[in-house]
Amino acid sequence: MIIVIGKSGQLAQELAALDREDIRCLGRNDIDITDSQDVANKLAACQPTAVINAAAYTAVDKAQSDEVAAYKLNHEAVAVLGEYCAAHNLHLVHVSTDYVFNGQYHRPITPATPRTPLGVYGASKAAGEAALEAIPKLSFTIIRTAWVYSRFGHNFVYTMLKLMAQKPALGIVADQIGTPTCAAGLAQAAVHAAQHRISGIHHWTDTGVASWFDFAVAIQRIAQHKGLLEKAIPIAPITTEDFPTPARRPAYSVLCKASLATAFADIPQLHWETRLTAMLSDITIEN
Numbered sequence: 145m146i147i148v149i150g151k152s153g154q155l156a157q158e159l160a161a162l163d164r165e166d167i168r169c170l171g172r173n174d175i176d177i178t179d180s181q182d183v184a185n186k187l188a189a190c191q192p193t194a195v196i197n198a199a200a201y202t203a204v205d206k207a208q209s210d211e212v213a214a215y216k217l218n219h220e221a222v223a224v225l226g227e228y229c230a231a232h233n234l235h236l237v238h239v240s241t242d243y244v245f246n247g248q249y250h251r252p253i254t255p256a257t258p259r260t261p262l263g264v265y266g267a268s269k270a271a272g273e274a275a276l277e278a279i280p281k282l283s284f285t286i287i288r289t290a291w292v293y294s295r296f297g298h299n300f301v302y303t304m305l306k307l308m309a310q311k312p313a314l315g316i317v318a319d320q321i322g323t324p325t326c327a328a329g330l331a332q333a334a335v336h337a338a339q340h341r342i343s344g345i346h347h348w349t350d351t352g353v354a355s356w357f358d359f360a361v362a363i364q365r366i367a368q369h370k371g372l373l374e375k376a377i378p379i380a381p382i383t384t385e386d387f388p389t390p391a392r393r394p395a396y397s398v399l400c401k402a403s404l405a406t407a408f409a410d411i412p413q414l415h416w417e418t419r420l421t422a423m424l425s426d427i428t429i430e431n
């Protein structure tokens with residue numbers, strides 16, 4: 145049995161949608177991962193072989209003024225899960241982010257690159273990674289991913305579809321570069337890591353590179369083609385300075401996926417636009 149921590153999130157719902165008998169998702173009403181006694185009680189009752197942590201504080205801007213809550217979930221709770229898994233020889237798959245890096249790179253970032261977060265969300269996720277690395281005898285995979293969207297939950301794709309239906313025009317930052325990643329593929333990678341007890345830090349994103357502007361343009365083009373949008377609106381490429389946000393975001397956070405060729409060879413790696421097309425084929429928009 146693989147226990148997934150998180151239930152209503154994008155990744156957790158994609159894991160549930162795999163419809164496997166050996167996966168069970170626990171939401172915050174089922175388990176309090178900030179409480180080591182509750183973790184011990186609830187996980188002992190499930191007798192898992194592995195745990196996938198799909199829960200996180202993911203509100204990047206809100207985290208800037210909600211630091212305690214971000215660290216509680218992204219750092220302290222991760223350490224609690226790690227300690228329990230180490231004590232019971234369970235493999236822990238933990239998911240982390242490209243926002244642990246400051247974006248000052250010019251080529252895909254390798255897993256061993258030192259963590260240099262810019263904001264509270266990235267720093268709290270970096271602290272969670274470091275906590276796992278410090279636990280003796282813990283069998284763990286850290287899967288760093290980026291720019292995640294899914295047919296489930298809240299994400300950039302749904303935000304864009306909503307704005308494109310409501311606004312006469314949009315400006316989207318074109319100087320932040322990364323890789324959009326569908327949670328459906330990430331879910332497959334997480335299960336693979338859990339089953340095979342893949343060790344260390346690995347980078348999983350879909351393939352290819354885009355700016356948020358490129359991503360938005362593709363969303364509009366494909367969504368209009370699929371009949372999800374009635375008309376196309378003008379989308380202008382803007383700079384980070386043109387769109388001020390509480391949290392700074394990395395300018396370049398393309399992740400190097402070289403380690404996937406051996407550790408995750410069985411899991412299909414698809415271009416982000418292929419995955420986006422599949423996701424947009426799978427959804428309907430309610431007006």
Ligand SMILES: NC(=O)C1=CN([C@@H]2O[C@H](COP(=O)(O)OP(=O)(O)OC[C@H]3O[C@@H](n4cnc5c(N)ncnc54)[C@H](OP(=O)(O)O)[C@@H]3O)[C@@H](O)[C@H]2O)C=CC1
Nearest residue numbers: 150151152153154155171172199200202241289290291292
């Ligand atoms: N979204 C993105 O763009 C990216 C995400 N990631 C990482 O991927 C992982 C999955 O992200 P994603 O699926 O998008 O996350 P979501 O924001 O969609 O979901 C977050 C999950 O965290 C759980 N959660 C939130 N607060 C609490 C709490 N106080 N106690 C317990 N559980 C809580 C929710 O649980 P519940 O079901 O109980 O409501 C929910 O399932 C995270 O580790 C994230 O950092 C990495 C890169 C990009």
Ligand SMILES: Cc1cn([C@H]2C[C@H](O)[C@@H](COP(=O)(O)OP(=O)(O)O[C@H]3O[C@@H](C)C(=O)[C@@H](O)[C@H]3O)O2)c(=O)[nH]c1=O
Nearest residue numbers: 202204241242243290291292300315316317356387393
């Ligand atoms: C809505 C909007 C956003 N933007 C910009 C702001 C920002 O630079 C970029 C993306 O905005 P978002 O706030 O949706 O994305 P953000 O929350 O920064 O996404 C991140 O989430 C966390 C959880 C991660 O781990 C990261 O990998 C990444 O996916 O788009 C515009 O330029 N115009 C707009 O109209």
